[in-house]
Amino acid sequence: MIKLSELPKYIEVIKYLNEKEIDIEGISYDSRRVKEGDLFVCIKGYKTDGHRYIPQAIENGAKAIIVEDIQDIFEIPQIQVKDSRKALSALSAIFYDYPSKDMKVIGITGTNGKTSTSFLANSILENHRLKTGLIGTIMVKYGDYLNPSILTTPESLDLQKYFYQMKKENVSHAIMEVSSSALELSRVADVDYDIVAFNNISREHIDVHGSFDEYFKVKSSLIKNVKENGWAVLNLDCPYSSSLINKTKGNVLTYGIKDKNGDLSIRDLDLSTGRGKFTVELSKSLIVGKTEYKPQNFRIELGVPGYHSIYNSLVAISIGLLCEVPISTIQEALSSFTGVERRFQFIYDEDFKIVDDHFANVGNIDVTMETLSLMDYSNIHLVYAIRGNRGVITNSENAETIAKWAKKLGIKGIIATKSISHVMEKDRVSNDEVRVFKEIMDREGITVYLYNELPHAIDHALTNVSSGDIILLAGCQGMDYGAQIALEALYKLRPDLNKEKLLGPLKNRIAGIA
Incomplete structure (x- = not known):
């Protein structure tokens, strides 16, 4: 009061x-x-x-x-x-008496990877038997409380209430996704961050912020405003993230895959199965609290697939180190973590693979398709839910990127859908959005099999798949129900499969379950 x-x-x-x-x-x-x-x-x-x-x-x-x-x-x-x-x-x-000051708060921003990085970091901290809270795109979770999210980052009043409730539950570490809207609209203005990370940035939400420069300015404020004894985790492979190294008051920890000059880098990468195996090199001593990590190399084997997962895991590893988690615990947590729904998630991995991915923007498409390019497969069947209510520019950019990768990966036809019965009015695909998608594919000589309904598009893929192939369920809101539709349809085609095991990936799903 x-x-x-x-x-x-x-x-x-x-x-x-x-x-x-x-x-x-x-x-x-x-x-x-x-x-x-x-x-x-x-x-x-x-x-x-x-x-x-x-x-x-x-x-x-x-x-x-x-x-x-x-x-x-x-x-x-x-x-x-x-x-x-x-x-x-x-x-x-x-x-609520400034509850975020009574726990270690970790804020993660970037166009892509916030959700997966949050879950990876949370897995590391939980494996170290720390009591954690998680706030993000999919859910808010702490103790026995779990609730689907409405906003990536809640309104400030709700956010402070969550911190207050976490404090009562003795949560010691809270991990949260920080959206650009939350930064611009002051939802996180009074959060006391201990660790912040800037994963990457690409063209997204520019309609909200007016320009890319303004979007970057808003995003970077999380890093620039971190307190002096806080930490900023920055990606050397992203020029925008790396440009902030000397623009923050806090301590800086850097990482990179292509750039080998970071505090953390990798070598000996193997992505043949889709799940990354690599060696992490810690280039210099890192002293955090009472813990010192000397320069060393250690092996990581990810339980979650995707090239982008390597970047996300490097952020999660950095967060683990900054929270004084032993490297052996980090290794164990990353190998046992099986992924976040709709983030390059393997929902079937037997004679062929079905991958479910939130194919939101150019950045998402690039990292997803690059991962596929490093995997062993016979053919790729791309089922793409055209992104509704995002306009001609976004859909044009997405189509150009898909076409670029289709040629590299030998994809000659794309199964596209408007998902009419599986999206709300706000995500309805317009005629112009379909037109620009088809125009670009026609120009590039790529056949489009267009379906109004999502189940019909998925049936097309399932009836043409062969052993060694990959079916990629790709898209945002229009593909949210894709996993359930695909697995249930597969069981009808293959009743010999173990139904409980087959439908296992749907267990505890937040989105896309009828």
Whole structure:
């Protein structure tokens, strides 16, 4: 509980109307969730404006409001601020007594790999018997609590509440994905980070930020603002990530696959099975707390497939070292971790392989197809869910990248789908998005087998697959149900298969289960 009169100590107030001494029982930015005694914070969003819902908030019990625009018709206390999102973040941290300061918080940003890296790092910390919390695209998890996520990074009030609940559960290490929207909209402005990582950056979400330069500026703020005794983990193979080495107040740990000058690098890479095996070289002594890691080499065998998984694992290894986890524990955790749903996930690996991948953007497509190029296979059957409601430019860029790799990998035909019955209205594929995809494939001489429905596209692949082949289920929202459809269809074709084992990859799935 905090007193209304104390708020000007913590936030920059422009004007204060109808001053009263009130105890704030709670905070809300959603008028529907306001309870008696709450402070209602009016947020201006992309689609709506919280100021419109002040009457509903008052009806539900709000005793005071934070506004950007003064509302003269209301008699309850109003505190006017320049940026209500920043105010919400600051007040949320105060209300829950800065819970992130009582645990080691690890923030991971980048266009691609945030989710997989978070899960890999979490596996390492859990194997070291640390009590962890996880906040990201797929779920929020700590103790016995597990809930599917709505946002990659929750709104500041929800985020601080999660930290508060983690603190009560004695969580010592919290790992979170940090989206560019969360950084720009001040959702994480009052989080006390101990370790931050910048994986990579490519053209994504530019429609939100206006330009690539602005997108990078927002992303890089996580690294630039880390505290002096914190750590920044940076990728030397990404010029944007490596450009931040001298622009952070914190300590820096670098890694690379192609660039061998990092604190961590690799050699002797083997990706023939799809699952990476390689030697990590720690080039210099690393002292963290009471632990010293001397320069050394150690072998890693990943349980999760994908070329991109090597990059993600190097970040996870860095996080493990910075959390004083023994190298033997890191090795064991990475070999036993079998992956994150829809991140180059092997959902069938017998006479042929079925790979399920979140084929979101050019960066995702490049690393996925590069992994396939390093694997042993006979033919690749690419089932691609065209990305709906992303416009002609994004779909053009994706199509160009797919076509480039199709030629390299000998793919002469692509099975495409609009997934009409398996996407919501907001992800519906437009005629223009289909047109630009087909135009690029036609230009490159690649045959397109276009289906309206996802099951029909997957059936096409299953009826043409042979031993030694790979079926790649590729796409975002339109392919979320692909794994379930593919495995259930495969069982109908092959009832001799062990059904429980076959459907095992669907167990505990968050997305794409009917």
